[in-house]
Amino acid sequence: MRISVPDAAWRDRLADLDLEVIVWDGSTPQPDGYLDVALWPYDVAPTALAGIDPSRIGLVQGQSLGYDSVREFLPAGGRYANAVGVHEGATAELAMALLLTATRRMDEFGDAQRERTWAKHWAPGLIGRRIVLIGVGGIGSELMARLAGFGAVVVNVASTPRDDVHGIDELPALLSSADAVVIAVPLTESTVGLVDADFLARLPDGAVVVNVSRGKVVVTDAVVAEGGRIGFASDVFDPEPLPPDHLLWTVPHTIITPHVGGMSSSMATRVEALLRRQIGRLAAGQEPDHVVVA
């Protein structure tokens, strides 16, 4: 078996395996010969996938969970697996950081610290608050585990209702009593623009929207138009990167992180575990897991 990894550190991680490991970072021409698996670099845009020869790569293993742009660029015949199980926990952790920053107003304490000012103020916090969590997949489950200890009332919403999960059609009624809404849905035709002007208008003053799914789930202009009536704490944006002159940067009660949900330094450990499982499956003649484009 022959695989490629993005750098020498990755080759060292896999030194114990009985296979040929070459370094290819996706920015240079594809190496000669056949690759059973190409571990795609985390920080190279999916546009670079357009240049590969899919007949000579058994599986492109991505390091990201989202893959909405992969289908557009991967040549016909290519096979791409996303990184299930790698980022969900780290992304849920960032969602909690965003939610706590917004509801304990940590950003305002940061402003005061820059001015060396001791400025106490009250904040709503999470205890006894109603948190509407939209999406009960990988990130949603990790969010539920983290939210469980905070004394909030967590209301789960998903496209299909089930035990303890409300259907998305009940959402309008649930928003009017929400103190915070956390968005953890995949980007699909039915979630594009989910958080629009109507959605925001139903939320009470001072409610907070946290988005760790994809930027296009939220209509950015609608958030800007609220002018800070609703808090917005988000890791993903439309457009992304958010350009320096975008109005959103300075809307009050807006907290911006630059799409770093998965960028916990424990990530490589989890990618390695995933890659080793995939190699094991291929060596055993099994289909790889998590193939999302083929």
Next chain:
Amino acid sequence: MRISVPDAAWRDRLADLDLEVIVWDGSTPQPDGYLDVALWPYDVAPTALAGIDPSRIGLVQGQSLGYDSVREFLPAGGRYANAVGVHEGATAELAMALLLTATRRMDEFGDAQRERTWAKHWAPGLIGRRIVLIGVGGIGSELMARLAGFGAVVVNVASTPRDDVHGIDELPALLSSADAVVIAVPLTESTVGLVDADFLARLPDGAVVVNVSRGKVVVTDAVVAEGGRIGFASDVFDPEPLPPDHLLWTVPHTIITPHVGGMSSSMATRVEALLRRQIGRLAAGQEPDHVVVA
């Protein structure tokens, strides 16, 4: 029965009770006559307790958990109960906000947002990290509940070892492998100066100390002397308030909140529940709970 509360809003909250409720905010002379309970204002310094006539107040009910300065000011014969069960959850919540701000470097994203800069960077996060939690009382228990879902290895330390709790004498050995230490101990003779130069020197580079107990548990100069080698995310300080010219404000990787652990706006609901329990106990001829100075 006759009680005093700090403002008219408090009187309205208790309007259903069959007793005389007068308004006294502690900053004016004590009202004539006997008070079974005086609900002490949250934001009036304990120094004002020095002016009361303890023979005419059955119980001073504080709204804070800490009471280390009450003993100094309450006249002999006075009886003071602290606010057990009111702040522990909110303080643990702020500790989580501080811990996540430090370990996901939310402060640096805040800096970047001010400059409208999209600046990705990695951060250690909590998944798989070793968190040493010192103190397993009210705040410590609430912290354990909140930490449980984050995928960290939580190591509990208390003055007395027991099942799953290490004794404080084991602390030096535990610090060398800690990614974060959260301080949730009361201020006692044995915890004053617990986090000193020796303590900090044992921590690996980049570890984070979170303090939500009392300022004097940490030797501030020792933190300053580390110069940012250790992250310090704290709600309490020695001195407090931290003066504008204090060096700590600008030590790298320092996150400062101005003693707002209990300042979640859900606090009044919990103080009310405590006050009603105390009134009920007194009406039934029982001793009040949580009397810490008498």
